[in-house]
Amino acid sequence: xxxxxxxxxxxxxxxxxxxxxxxxxxxxxxxxxxxxxxxxxxxxxxxxxxxxxxxxxxxxxxxxxxxxxxxxxxxxxxxxxxxxxxxxxxxxxxxxxxxxxxxxxxxxxxxxxxxxxxxxxxxxxxxxxxxxxxxxxxxxxxxxxxxxxxxxxxxxxxxxxxxxxxxxxxxxxxxxxxxxxxxxxxxxxxxxxxxxxxxxxxxxxxxxxxxxxxxxxxxxxxxxxxxxxxxxxxxxxxxxxxxxxxxxxxxxxxxxxxxxxxxxxxxxxxxxxxxxxxxxxxxxxxxxxxxxxxxxxxxxxxxxxxxxxxxxxxxxxxxx
Amino acid sequence: xxxxxxxxxxxxxxxxxxxxxxxxxxxxxxxxxxxxxxxxxxxxxxxxxxxxxxxxxxxxxxxxxxxxxxxxxxxxxxxxxxxxxxxxxxxxxxxxxxxxxxxxxxxxxxxxxxxxxxxxxxxxxxxxxxxxxxxxxxxxxxxxxxxxxxxxxxxxxxxxxxxxxxxxxxxxxxxxxxxxxxxxxxxxxxxxxxx
Numbered sequence: 001x002x003x004x005x006x007x008x009x010x011x012x013x014x015x016x017x018x019x020x021x022x023x024x025x026x027x028x029x030x031x032x033x034x035x036x037x038x039x040x041x042x043x044x045x046x047x048x049x050x051x052x053x054x055x056x057x058x059x060x061x062x063x064x065x066x067x068x069x070x071x072x073x074x075x076x077x078x079x080x081x082x083x084x085x086x087x088x089x090x091x092x093x094x095x096x097x098x099x100x101x102x103x104x105x106x107x108x109x110x111x112x113x114x115x116x117x118x119x120x121x122x123x124x125x126x127x128x129x130x131x132x133x134x135x136x137x138x139x140x141x142x143x144x145x146x147x148x149x150x151x152x153x154x155x156x157x158x159x160x161x162x163x164x165x166x167x168x169x170x171x172x173x174x175x176x177x178x179x180x181x182x183x184x185x186x187x188x189x190x191x192x193x194x195x196x197x198x199x200x201x202x203x204x205x206x207x208x209x210x211x212x213x214x215x216x217x218x219x220x221x222x223x224x225x226x227x228x229x230x231x232x233x234x235x236x237x238x239x240x241x242x243x244x245x246x247x248x249x250x251x252x253x254x255x256x257x258x259x260x261x262x263x264x265x266x267x268x269x270x271x272x273x274x275x276x277x278x279x280x281x282x283x284x285x286x287x288x289x290x291x292x293x294x295x296x297x298x299x300x301x302x303x304x305x306x307x308x309x310x311x312x313x314x315x316x317x318x319x320x
Numbered sequence: 321x322x323x324x325x326x327x328x329x330x331x332x333x334x335x336x337x338x339x340x341x342x343x344x345x346x347x348x349x350x351x352x353x354x355x356x357x358x359x360x361x362x363x364x365x366x367x368x369x370x371x372x373x374x375x376x377x378x379x380x381x382x383x384x385x386x387x388x389x390x391x392x393x394x395x396x397x398x399x400x401x402x403x404x405x406x407x408x409x410x411x412x413x414x415x416x417x418x419x420x421x422x423x424x425x426x427x428x429x430x431x432x433x434x435x436x437x438x439x440x441x442x443x444x445x446x447x448x449x450x451x452x453x454x455x456x457x458x459x460x461x462x463x464x465x466x467x468x469x470x471x472x473x474x475x476x477x478x479x480x481x482x483x484x485x486x487x488x489x490x491x492x493x494x495x496x497x498x499x500x501x502x503x504x505x506x507x508x509x510x511x512x513x514x515x
Contacts, residue, residue: 014495018488020398022472025390032352032394035359042361049402051498055463058448110407142403147380169376174369176376 013044017052109143115154118264120240125149128161129168134187134240135261155187155261157198157238175221178203182215185238189257191223196237243285249277255295256312263288270313273301342378345389346371352390353397360401373400444505451501455494462490 007015016031023031035041115121118135125131126146131139137154147168149158160168162181170177172188182200187193195204201214204227211227213219215234221227230248239245240262247255253274259267262284282295292310296303302315346353350371357367374397386392452460462480465471466487477484 010499011492011496014492014499015488017495018466018473018491020395021467023391024388028391028394032356032359035356039361042359045360046402046405047499047502048495050502051495052467053402053406054444054448054502055452055494055498056467058445058452110403142377145377145380148376166381167379169380171372171376174372176372178379 009038009041009044010047013041014048014051017045017048109145110140111143112138112140112152114138116264117260117266118262127163127166127168130159132157132159132238132241135264137261151186151188153188155185155189155240155258157183157185157241159183160200174207176205178205187258189254189261192220192254192257193222194218194220196232196234198234198237239281240284243283245282245284247281248279250279251275252278252299252312255282259284259288259291259295263291265292266309267292268309268311270311273312273314342386342389342393343375346374346378346393349390349393353393356394356397357401360398362401366404370397370400370404444502447501447505448498451497452494455497459490459494462487463494466491 012034016034019027020031035045113121113123113133115133115135115137120135121133123131123133125141126143131149133139134155137156138152139156140150140152142148147163147166149168149170151170151172158168158170158179160179160181160183164180168179168181170179170186172186172193175193177184177186177195179200179202182202183198184200184202185196185198195202195213196218197213197215199215201212203210203212204219206224208224211219211229213229216231218230218232218237219227220230232246232248236244236246240258243262245255245258245262251274253269255278256267256269259265259282265288276299278299280298282291284291288310289305292312293303296312299312301312304311304313304315353371353374354364354367357370358364362370374393377396377400462476465476466473471479473484473487477487480487
């Protein structure tokens, strides 16, 4: 690229922004070299991108509202037959600029959906799949990529519409669950991550490996430890949907986390007890007191209430 | 009944990972894309997250033939980067509003702007629109032809009977006006936040 005499960094950045729209491999390589010469250039390029976004939203509110996109996320552009017709129309259009109600949401493709503690929701996703969210759950979606969902936190069942050409991918940090058309439950609670395959098959992947899972299989992993596989009847999976949580040798900290999510009340466990294994079922209906104290009693532990929080600790099972 | 420990799985071979032509290219160009993200001032961690996101997004798309594959990947990386930055800005703004508003009864949290953000957005839009209205109509039209209608610069130049560099000057002017308007708005917003 020929550097214009005296062109400021901002002007150079704008020039690059314009050229990159039509650029091939070599120009992108050159752009990378331009960026690397001075860290300040990246910010100037950001300013050009922001300007681009703002101009689109400000000057062309109806044209900019279309959601058709190419694979790389770029908006699909409509070609007009007559350049001159456009010029005439646009000249009038600039004079009558309508201020769009919000810059946000018309040209951006990413969006989030979240539930409050104890709140459950079922969503119809754009691609025809269904997501059933447990409480305290946050999904990050993108209109440009309707078959990709990030599970930022919480728990959901995904009933994926079958489409062999477009795999459905749920991500959680550096982990992914890929699926062509099936139903599975997935939970993410800090370092804890688990998949229950209810129907069909999925592929769990991480940087260091991958494993295929089919209906009836469970995968559980903590942080970057090696995943652990298990089996269960599909009809017992995603028990939170029926208010019946089932466990096999699960640390009670997991149960506490699930109760928190499903009941909408904070349930914690004395750290010295957190790893204690539990096998059995817990009813997690609307009555939080019954659920938590019942669970504690099963283990010979106590459930102590503090306002709207519960703590499971050593002590007599009967409440004081 | 004991849980089975997953046997040690081999790391996916490059061939296995690349079930689409573009995924294979992503594997080959991994270092270059990380370098690009770093040059765009992303941290090493952010760069690796971005690459992960690229893999996922490519996987959900059909992989047809692409004219300039490396350019395609760089463009995709740039779009994801910009999207993330914009989302982060909005989330930070929304979380601040969330805390300030203390709205405990608001259950659903969509990616919708708070009233404060909507107001700022409207004002920004009005200021940017005003800046554009000061430009010659032809400049705005050329922007539209290039940016919205996707007509190549060479074609616009031919149709209007002017040079490509004249087209580029018009585009430069439009962007520069808005960059300056936004810099003023940012300055004003900072002033507003001071107690």
